[in-house]
Amino acid sequence: VVPSGFVRMTVSAVGETNAQEIILEGKPISPARALEMGLADAVVTPDMVLERATARARELASKPPLAFGSVKQLFLEAGGHSAKASDQTTLPLFIESWFSPEATQYKEALVRSIKR
Numbered sequence: 001v002v003p004s005g006f007v008r009m010t011v012s013a014v015g016e017t018n019a020q021e022i023i024l025e026g027k028p029i030s031p032a033r034a035l036e037m038g039l040a041d042a043v044v045t046p047d048m049v050l051e052r053a054t055a056r057a058r059e060l061a062s063k064p065p066l067a068f069g070s071v072k073q074l075f076l077e078a079g080g081h082s083a084k085a086s087d088q089t090t091l092p093l094f095i096e097s098w099f100s101p102e103a104t105q106y107k108e109a110l111v112r113s114i115k116r
Helices: 004-014 016-025 031-037 046-061 065-078 085-098 101-115
Strands: none
Touching (some): 004 016, 004 085
16 A cells, blocks of 8 residues: 555656556665666765765755745645645555554565665
């Protein structure tokens, strides 16, 4: 179960075909594939992640807050990312499934595989 808002945002971010791959397959996405899909702007080594993320956050934070917030809101509305009634219906189902024993086992296995 996936919240409908997540589906809308994913389709908007990476297109319908890639969104289907991400959501239906539920498999981890390699950094190269994330870059190819447009899901990532750059791929950096683990030791550079914090530095690059901090630099990007500072760059965005330096924008005029009112103008930046207004433009961001316009993009959200244009992309259909505003909260919808269906989000209220699907969110409890998502939360229930996310914390289910089966999902917990899957997430723990995923973390173990990433740590290797």
